[in-house]
Amino acid sequence: MLELHQFRHSAFCLKVRMVLQAKGLSFRTVEVTPGIGQVAVFRLSGQRQVPVLVDGDVVMADSSAIARHLERREASPALIPSEPKAAAQVHLLEDWADTTLAAAVRAALVQAAALDPELRVALLPDDVPDPVRSVMGALPGGWVSNVTELVNQNERADLLASLEQLALSVQAKPWLVGDSMSLADLAVAAQLSLICFPSSSGAALAGKGVPGLSDHPKLQPLFQWRDQLELKLMERTLEEV
Ligand SMILES: N[C@@H](CCC(=O)N[C@@H](CS)C(=O)NCC(=O)O)C(=O)O
Incomplete structure (x- = not known):
């Protein structure tokens, strides 16, 4: 196994x-x-x-x-297209998601957690004992320095612009590259989980996220696309059982 x-x-x-x-x-x-x-x-x-x-x-x-x-x-279903141009697009999108997008969503989540004690506690691993959880929740918020916040403002604008583009793309076509699910879709969808938690994150986190992004009207189609993708993957898992 x-x-x-x-x-x-x-x-x-x-x-x-x-x-x-x-x-x-x-x-x-x-x-x-x-x-x-x-x-x-x-x-x-x-x-x-x-x-x-x-x-x-x-x-x-x-x-x-x-x-x-x-x-x-496991060659089927292929997540990397055989056609070279599509394969290159998948590779580049995956790399962007794993680097630029990953760094930006991590920064956004750290900032949100700094301001929200409940979110901090929900992100702790399940086996952290309760006394530690309550200490984490009680830490004073707002410890992010003004400098970090300034850097984050620019980073946040870039992140939002990229996410808006992705939202438009998935509204036009369900897959980021070509006509079927690829590694590009999965790499992007996975990083989105840090700014708007999917139901698979469990009850403590589902519905939470980074304020200003998870509730941004222009990004709702993108989070809905991600939720649909999770549902499709769950159906595939059930088919195999
Ligand atoms: N490029 C790696 C990144 C993996 C990564 O950043 N893992 C983090 C968790 S999200 C980690 O293990 N961090 C702990 C550490 O660096 O000590 C990948 O794609 O798997």
Whole structure:
């Protein structure tokens, strides 16, 4: 059985779960505790980040490398088009989602969590004891310095502009590249989970997100597209059972 070592709320881990679901592969997840649990991740994979996939003798880190491994292992449905131009577009969009988009949504979420004690607590791993949870919730908000906020203002405007473009794109056509689901859709959708949590994030987070983005009227079609994508993936998982 495939084994995914993960942080539950990591967008990169969600991306790998989406690839596994799209391909109808069954897997089990191993929840890693940030910090202490990463010692075991290092022993297993030679580096400390998640996601890490264990597929028999193969141990692999990095969501993009894992996605390509799974594409070779299970060719159908193809998530990387065979046509070179479409394949290049998927590759570039995936890379943009994993770098520029990932950095911008992480910054937006950190800022939102700094101002919202409930969100801070909801993001903690499930096995954090209650006393620690209450301390995290009680930390004073607004510790983000003015400088960070200024940088974030520009970054936020760029992020919003990109998300608005994506919203228009998915309204015109359901897939970002070509006529079927690709790794580009999954990589983008996974990062969106940090600014508007999907139902798969669990009850504590569902419906929450980064104020100003998760409730932005122009972005609603994009979050609806993401929710539809999750539903489609869930249907594929159920078909396999
Ligand atoms: N490029 C990597 C990024 C993975 C990554 O950033 N993982 C984060 C969790 S979202 C992590 O393990 N952070 C803990 C650390 O760096 O110690 C991928 O695509 O998988």
